[in-house]
Amino acid sequence: QVQLVESGGGLVQPGGSLRLSCAASGFTFRHLLMSWVRRRPGKGNAWVSDIDGDGSRTSYATFAKGRFTVSRDNTKNTLYLQMNSLTSEDTAVYFCRAIVDGRTYVGQGTQVTVSS
Numbered sequence: 001q002v003q004l005v006e007s008g009g010g011l012v013q014p015g016g017s018l019r020l021s022c023a024a025s026g027f028t029f030r031h032l033l034m035s036w037v038r039r040r041p042g043k044g045n046a047w048v049s050d051i052d053g054d055g056s057r058t059s060y061a062t063f064a065k066g067r068f069t070v071s072r073d074n075t076k077n078t079l080y081l082q083m084n085s086l087t088s089e090d091t092a093v094y095f096c097r098a099i100v101d102g103r104t105y106v107g108q109g110t111q112v113t114v115s116s
Contacts, residue, residue: 002025002065003026005108007020008110009111009112011023018086020112022036022107029072037095038112041091045095047062048068055072067084068094069084073078087114093109095107
């Protein structure tokens, strides 16, 4: 079955960095576009970034451009999100997302808290 397991969240000071990971299994990872989405406190889900199957094309939400970098290692079936220059507005639960055979899957999420 499809499994997505995020990790790497935590408490970081404003201006700091974190790298999130998403370990994927149960599908052919290298064939699929993968996404990061987030849910800020009291808000709905917001798309953060996409990366295509071979990692050659990426896209970012406006708030993520220039600060976040999405990447993947298809030999490890793992998706990453490097986040720099974090602000309190980035406090959220971050999820990786995959659409497999028309069905959307997300992991349990990893909490990122940006606070001094």
